Amino acid sequence: MELETKGLVFDIKKYAIHDGPGIRTTVFFKGCPLQCLWCHNPESWKSRAELGFRKSRCTGCGQCVEACSHEAISLIESRPVTDAEKCVLCGRCVDVCPAGARQIIGRETTVSEVMVEVERDVIFYDQSGGGVTFSGGEPLMQPDFLLALLKQCRTVNIHTAVDTSCYAEPEIVELVAGRADLFLCDIKHMDNEMHERFTGVGNNLILENIRRISQADKKIVIRIPIIPGFNDDSENIEATGQFAALLPGVGRIDILPFNRGGAEKSARLMGEINSMRVEAPDEDKMSEIAENLKKYVCEVNIGG
Numbered sequence: 610m611e612l613e614t615k616g617l618v619f620d621i622k623k624y625a626i627h628d629g630p631g632i633r634t635t636v637f638f639k640g641c642p643l644q645c646l647w648c649h650n651p652e653s654w655k656s657r658a659e660l661g662f663r664k665s666r667c668t669g670c671g672q673c674v675e676a677c678s679h680e681a682i683s684l685i686e687s688r689p690v691t692d693a694e695k696c697v698l699c700g701r702c703v704d705v706c707p708a709g710a711r712q713i714i715g716r717e718t719t720v721s722e723v724m725v726e727v728e729r730d731v732i733f734y735d736q737s738g739g740g741v742t743f744s745g746g747e748p749l750m751q752p753d754f755l756l757a758l759l760k761q762c763r764t765v766n767i768h769t770a771v772d773t774s775c776y777a778e779p780e781i782v783e784l785v786a787g788r789a790d791l792f793l794c795d796i797k798h799m800d801n802e803m804h805e806r807f808t809g810v811g812n813n814l815i816l817e818n819i820r821r822i823s824q825a826d827k828k829i830v831i832r833i834p835i836i837p838g839f840n841d842d843s844e845n846i847e848a849t850g851q852f853a854a855l856l857p858g859v860g861r862i863d864i865l866p867f868n869r870g871g872a873e874k875s876a877r878l879m880g881e882i883n884s885m886r887v888e889a890p891d892e893d894k895m896s897e898i899a900e901n902l903k904k905y906v907c908e909v910n911i912g913g
Contacts, residue, residue, distance in 0.1 A: 616754030631739025740768025850905030
């Protein structure tokens with residue numbers, strides 16, 4: 610049964626107001642084919658559950674060491690160090706940590722379980738014109754799970770949005786376009802080489818899939834994360850605006866200033882993550898970019 614279709618998520622955020630129209634519930638899928646150097650959700654990259662550790666919360670009490678039956682945790686200089694090869698993510702260390710310093714990021718769940726969470730807030734969707742947004746990571750990496758969720762939402766008349774990089778097989782994009790109400794499509798950079806250097810993949814497939822969604826007569830919001838030194842130059846902004854102007858389904862562009870929260874999150878994960886260290890663009894720069902884009906799309910929002 611589709612209601613028992615399983616997927617991996619790492620968060621479900623209630624009362625979201627920047628992930629589509631109205632008040633929304635945002636379901637964050639785990640796993641992403643891109644590795645953007647500025648990523649705000651680096652905990653979404655791996656397509657499996659993983660251990661998170663907040664060093665600032667740890668008191669060095671050693672209860673996690675005692676709880677681990679796999680001898681994966683050792684105290685070194687009064688701080689716990691986890692051997693990733695021995696850790697089986699049993700969660701015992703998480704349960705006993707009095708400071709909440711440890712967590713399992715990612716959990717397997719079913720369509721039925723997610724829908725229980727989503728339907729609890731129907732009254733807010735109805736009052737605000739909201740709904741549910743499937744984000745990530747990359748929701749298109751779990752197409753069976755996503756398609757089943759979209760079908761159930763349509764059955765109970767809940768508006769759906771898919772927040773996506775659009776880096777996926779065209780067949781998957783077409784199937785999802787047949788069930789979703791709105792797409793929030795990220796465009797990181799219009800130059801293929803620059804895109805690959807900073808995200809790990811080229812943009813040819815991404816741009817073609819955005820065209821494909823537009824041809825399916827779907828509503829699209831283009832989202833551009835503004836990363837100083839990467840994509841904030843006028844040439845790239847102009848190219849992005851020109852691309853968006855050719856897509857009938859695009860009614861709005863959101864420009865999102867760089868957020869350094871991803872660097873803090875990456876420090877909680879096991880393994881090194883290379884994050885950019887740049888300053889967020891100031892208000893004048895964001896306003897300048899918005900004015901340039903308004904030549905191509907009438908509605909441009911700063912911050913979503």
